[in-house]
Amino acid sequence: MVSKVSPRTVGDTVARLLDLLESKSIKVFAVIDQRAEARAVGLELRETTLVIFGNPAAGTGVMEASPLAALDLPLKVLVWAESGQGTFVSYTAPATIAARYGLSPDSEAALDAVNGLTDALVAT
Numbered sequence: 001m002v003s004k005v006s007p008r009t010v011g012d013t014v015a016r017l018l019d020l021l022e023s024k025s026i027k028v029f030a031v032i033d034q035r036a037e038a039r040a041v042g043l044e045l046r047e048t049t050l051v052i053f054g055n056p057a058a059g060t061g062v063m064e065a066s067p068l069a070a071l072d073l074p075l076k077v078l079v080w081a082e083s084g085q086g087t088f089v090s091y092t093a094p095a096t097i098a099a100r101y102g103l104s105p106d107s108e109a110a111l112d113a114v115n116g117l118t119d120a121l122v123a124t
Contacts, residue, residue, distance in 0.1 A: 001092060
C-alpha cells in the first residue's frame, strides 16, 4: 500500500481528485462515500471515500495479459481521515499489482500513472 498525506479535507481532496481525473479524460466508474453508507445502517465510520477510476484503453491490455488483474482494476484510491492526523490518500502500489499477476513491465507502466496522479493530488 502507498499512503500520502493530503493538505486538504477529505471532501476537498476527493473534489480535487475528480477534477484531476476529468482534466486527464480518465473515466470515473464510482465514488463511494463509505461513511455515508455506514451511517445509513446506523453505524459510525471516519470520513472514508473510495474513488474507482481508470483508462479502459490501458486497463484492457493489462486484463488481456492477465484476466485476474480485473480483481484490482479499475484502479482505486481511498481518501480517508484519521482523527488528529489529517487526510490520507491510499492505493495499492502498481508494482504490487504487477507482481501479484505476473505483469510485464509494459503492463505495469500502464498502472504507474496513479503515482503521478496522487502526487499532483496531494501537492500544495
